[in-house]
Amino acid sequence: MKDDPNALLPLPPATLHILLALTGGELHGYAIMQEVLRQTDGRYRIWPGTLYDNMQKLVRRKLVKELGAKERDEDSRRRYYRLTSLGGGILSAEISRLEGVVRDAKLQLADFKPGRA
Amino acid sequence: MLRLIYSVLLRLHPAAFRQRFGPEMLSIFDNSSARATLVADAVLSMARQWALRKDFRAPEQAPILAGRGPFQLTNDRYGAWRNPVLVGLLPALFNFALISFLIARGGIPGGYTIGSKRVDRTGFRIVTPAAPADLDTQVVAAVRPDILDTFKGREMVRRFYRMIPALDAIDANHDLVLSLEEIDNAPQVLRSLDRNRDGVLEVSECGWPRFRTVYEQLPGEEDVMKSNPVLAALDVDRDGRISAKEMKYSASTLKLLDRDHNGRLTPDEVLSAGQRKLMEEFLNHRRP
Numbered sequence: 001m002k003d004d005p006n007a008l009l010p011l012p013p014a015t016l017h018i019l020l021a022l023t024g025g026e027l028h029g030y031a032i033m034q035e036v037l038r039q040t041d042g043r044y045r046i047w048p049g050t051l052y053d054n055m056q057k058l059v060r061r062k063l064v065k066e067l068g069a070k071e072r073d074e075d076s077r078r079r080y081y082r083l084t085s086l087g088g089g090i091l092s093a094e095i096s097r098l099e100g101v102v103r104d105a106k107l108q109l110a111d112f113k114p115g116r117a
Numbered sequence: 118m119l120r121l122i123y124s125v126l127l128r129l130h131p132a133a134f135r136q137r138f139g140p141e142m143l144s145i146f147d148n149s150s151a152r153a154t155l156v157a158d159a160v161l162s163m164a165r166q167w168a169l170r171k172d173f174r175a176p177e178q179a180p181i182l183a184g185r186g187p188f189q190l191t192n193d194r195y196g197a198w199r200n201p202v203l204v205g206l207l208p209a210l211f212n213f214a215l216i217s218f219l220i221a222r223g224g225i226p227g228g229y230t231i232g233s234k235r236v237d238r239t240g241f242r243i244v245t246p247a248a249p250a251d252l253d254t255q256v257v258a259a260v261r262p263d264i265l266d267t268f269k270g271r272e273m274v275r276r277f278y279r280m281i282p283a284l285d286a287i288d289a290n291h292d293l294v295l296s297l298e299e300i301d302n303a304p305q306v307l308r309s310l311d312r313n314r315d316g317v318l319e320v321s322e323c324g325w326p327r328f329r330t331v332y333e334q335l336p337g338e339e340d341v342m343k344s345n346p347v348l349a350a351l352d353v354d355r356d357g358r359i360s361a362k363e364m365k366y367s368a369s370t371l372k373l374l375d376r377d378h379n380g381r382l383t384p385d386e387v388l389s390a391g392q393r394k395l396m397e398e399f400l401n402h403r404r405p
Contacts, residue, residue: 048142053165056170078141
C-alpha cells in the first residue's frame with residue numbers, strides 16, 4: 001500500500017462508485033451493484049467481473065474490509081464489505097478533487113465562447 | 118445451461134480469485150436475469166485475471182490477529198474465530214481442573230469416581246490401581262513361581278500368610294493362592310473377622326502381625342496396613358482400618374492386585390516387598 005493517499009488519485013470510475021456505495025454501510029457484492037445502479041439512475045452498471053477485480057485491489061490496499069458471510073443471511077455465499085477509515089479518507093480526497101474539477105470546469109465553461117463552425 | 122457455462126468460466130479463473138469470489142459471483146448469477154451478459158462478463162474477467170492480475174494469484178496468508186496469541190494461526194481468510202477458541206479452551210481448562218481436583222482429593226467423592234471399582238454415574242468404569250505397598254522400596258524381584266513347589270518354600274509363604282489374619286482368612290483352603298472364588302468371598306470372610314462387631318476391621322483384627330519378631334526384621338514395614346499389598350489395597354482411604362464399605366467392595370479391590378491377570382492372586386502379588394525380598398534371599402541361599 002502506498003503511504004500517500006493522494007497517490008491513489010484519481011480513482012477509476014468503478015472504484016469511486018464502489019466506495020461511494022459502501023458509505024451507506026456494510027454491503028455484499030450484489031447489493032453494491034444495485035446501489036451503484038441506483039446512485040447513477042441506471043446509467044452506470046458494474047458487472048461482477050469488474051466489481052470483484054476492484055474489490056480484491058481495495059481489500060489489499062485496505063480501503064475496504066472484507067467481513068465475510070453473515071449467519072442470518074438468506075444466501076450464505078454472500079460476503080460483506082465495509083469501507084475503512086482509510087477508504088473513507090481516499091473517497092473524501094477524490095470528492096474534493098472532483099469538486100475542484102467541477103469548479104474549474106464551470107469557470108472554463110463560463111468563459112467559453114464556441115466558435116462558429 | 119448458462120449457469121453451467123458460467124460455473125465453468127469461474128473455475129477457469131485463477132485459484133485465489135475463484136476461491137475468494139467465485140461463490141458470491143455465482144450467487145449474483147443466480148439472482149440476476151441478465152445471464153448472457155454475465156457469461157460475457159465472466160469471459161472478460163477470466164482474461165483480465167490471467168493477463169493483468171498476476172500479483173493477486175497467490176492466496177493471502179491468514180493474518181495473525183494482534184493480541185490474540187500465536188496459537189490462533191489459521192488458514193481462514195477471516196482470521197481466527199474467537200468463539201471456537203472459547204468453546205475449545207474453556208472446557209479443556211475446566212476438565213483439567215476437575216480431574217486434577219478429583220485426583221488431588223483421592224478421587225472418592227461418594228465412592229463413585231476415581232479410585233472406586235464401581236461404575237460411576239456416567240457409566241464409565243474408572244479404576245485406579247492400588248498404590249504400591251511401599252513407595253520407598255520398589256525394589257524387590259518377583260517371587261519365583263516354583264516357591265510353592267518346595268516344602269520349605271510353602272512353609273515360608275504359609276508363615277507369612279498367617280502373619281496377616283485377613284490374608285490367611287481369605288485363603289480359605291490354605292493353598293496359598295487366592296482363587297477367584299475366594300476373592301469373591303472376601304467380603305463375608307472379612308466381616309467374620311470383626312470380633313467386636315463394630316462394622317470396622319481395626320489393624321488388631323485384620324493385620325496385626327502375630328510374629329512381631331519377624332516384622333522387626335523388615336525395616337520400613339512396621340505399619341502393616343501400608344506395607345502389605347492386600348491390606349493396603351483393602352484400606353482404600355488409607356485411614357488405617359477397613360470400613361464396612363471397603364469390606365463390601367473388597368473383592369473388586371483385591372482383583373486389582375492381579376497383575377498378571379490370571380484370575381488368582383499368587384504369593385508374589387500378595388506379600389510385601391520385604392517378605393518377597395526375604396524369600397528371594399532364602400531361595401538364592403538355597404539354590405545359589
